[in-house]
Amino acid sequence: METGTQPPTAGTQPQSVPSLAGLSTQLRVDVAGHPAWVLVIRDGTLSGKPAAGAEEADAVLKCDSEETLAAFHRGQLNPVVAMLQGLIYVEGDMTLAIRVILGLQAVFAPPPASARALAADGGARKEL
């Protein structure tokens, strides 16, 4: 089943993710109990496609709702917090899934180059 939430690279060219360098795997994302997306990683290059049913995957990331997935996509949901609250959980290769999830964080919320770059940019964007 397709959902309204877009996967990280839906509709775009495959994207190179430095933190996933050397990794080749397939991760399925289920939303509210239904297969929604498949993330394909080939040597650190990420692409996404709608899931055609319960496709085989090395790990399945189960999200409770589209809102959770969207919040993660916007870089507003910390994956560990989501796991502790029971909003997401993983079946299959946990190490792999966590590496992918944490790696995707940098795609959704690209960091500044350094502390000095941050300061030159007018200070922290998210300082408390």
Added chain:
Amino acid sequence: MPVDTVSILDGNEFVVSDARGDIEESPTDPLGLFRDDTRFLSRWVLTINGQRPTLLSTDNLTYYRVSFFLAVATRTIYLDSQLSVQRQRSVGDGFHEELSLDNHSKQPAELTVRLEAAGDFADLFEVKDDNRNKKGQLYRRAANGVLTLGYRRGTFQRETTITSSSDAEVSEEGLLYHVTIPPHGRWSTRVDVRTVSVIQRSDGGAGKPRDLHGSSKPQPERESSLREWISAAPTLVSASSSLVHIYQRSLVDLAALRFHTSVIPGGLPAAGLPWFMTIFGRDSLITSLQALPFIPELASATLRAMALLQAGVFDPFRDEEPGKIPHELRFGELTAFEERPHSPYYGSADSTMLFLILLDEYERWSGDRDLIVSLEREARAAVDWIDGWGDRDGDGFVEYERRNTETGLENQSWKDSWDSIAFADGTLAPTPRATCELQGYAYDAKIRTARLARLVWGDPAWADRLEGEAEALKQHFNEAFWIPERGFFALALDGHKRKVDSLTSNIGHLLWSGIADPDKAQSCVHHLMSDALFSGWGVRTMAVGEGSFNPLGYHVGTVWPHDTSIVAWGLWRYGYRKEAAQLAVGILEAAEVFHHRLPEAFAGYAREATKYPVEYPTACSPQAWATGAPLLFLRILLGLDPHGDHLIVDPALPDAYGELELLDIPGRWGRRDAFGRARHLP
């Protein structure tokens, strides 16, 4: 008033009770069944005919199992007790208790046996701060022979279930048994207390128990696992039974502190009972360094875990910056709802350098190139952090200042209490703070990373660059931090680049890293072995006479065994073998007084004043890096160091230890033995 407590543990899961086995919530002692930084059981009290049994003895059989021997007595237990009570408890997937009652009289015994139970589901931070303000709902349910204690806050749900092997009246307050025991007969039952992290199923179905980091092994498997763990470690042969006992205690405690996750194969050391039973970057890395010649598996598990959790984003709430190695990971309610930043928290400025140092030291010992090859990207990101995010103002030094000003740590070096970085007059140093040992670690990390770049990653140009940067840092550091009028290195440069002039143990870490010029090192050694810093047991964190000195101050006067072990390693590195041995003997003699288990810290009173080391009130025990200290001291005393595919043995033993043998030391050479005997040390 604090009570005598008994703890059993298995990684992240542990039970702390009083000496009778009872658990009663207390503002002074963290009693309870804890898992995932949550107290699943805060009350567990046994009464028989309304009476609390009297303690006879407690037997800690092993780290995960304990027996409590009790009696129901009227006046004095020896005269009037007709009923013995034994509680055998083991932890793992909750805890399991075998309760046995023996009737010693000639008459049948009619008894009402009650186990009261309650769970407050407090986050460990709430227990530590004695501040509970639960935002969710507690609930209890008794049905079908199961007592369920639970807590729910939105989708966050944790439960404790309690069942009994024999018929019990199960109510919301606990279990009740009506028992008749024949003359000289016995009655027993088994009670299972299980912890459940309930994850709501994403399709809206019933809750499903989930394990956040793998379940405990069954007891028989754990017993064989412990045997294998100990037999895999080198064998220590010594005429000092105390030293052998300390060594064995360290091995068992490190087994107990193994933190298993479903994410990383093997176990990495959790930091310490009761407050720090979780992954701590700094603690796990240093413990793994200490234990490398004995239990190299800790290092590989730690490196993998740290690499997996290495920061990839910029997040001020978590003090997270790309490339940084985590400080602490927690699983409790306050973390889940971002009232605390530990998901993970990245507020340590040294973990990233320590990661690189361990990476190299691990390769030197193990020769495990595959792991090193697999972590090249993470190593490069760590070096980038040192140069970019770690050096905020571009002055060439690593400094820290928290971005999370509400719940972040003010001090992000190993002395992370609020008052640890102070001038000699006691004034706190303004931030950002560049503590001296951070520079030493950065220097060492670059030298070591250069070695790996040349040897493993095939990048000699990068290796040359790193070595050049390290040399420049060393020169700059020896100029900027040296206090010529006092003859030691400043504790830190403060936010105005002033030298923070207190004399502290940190200067010993500079020896370990190799950043100190030899002439300056000699002066530092003089200070480290002076009465102001060396208490006779170990090196004080801050010297007597400094403005902030307090022998009971957490980081401003107490002795930390792991700190002294690193100082001794530094002395050894610069050739001060006699002084290194002197520190080893001091701490190991303290361990003897502490029943062979070193605590996290103890008071910094002079040895001649107290004759025995004085406990620090809230010290964790076992604490991973205190547990690792005896192992590092053994390495230092025997002078163990890899050289290519060979193990160098260059002992410098004091008279106290006569002869030492360490057999079957694992490493890239297979297994080797080391032998040393005492001789006069110049």
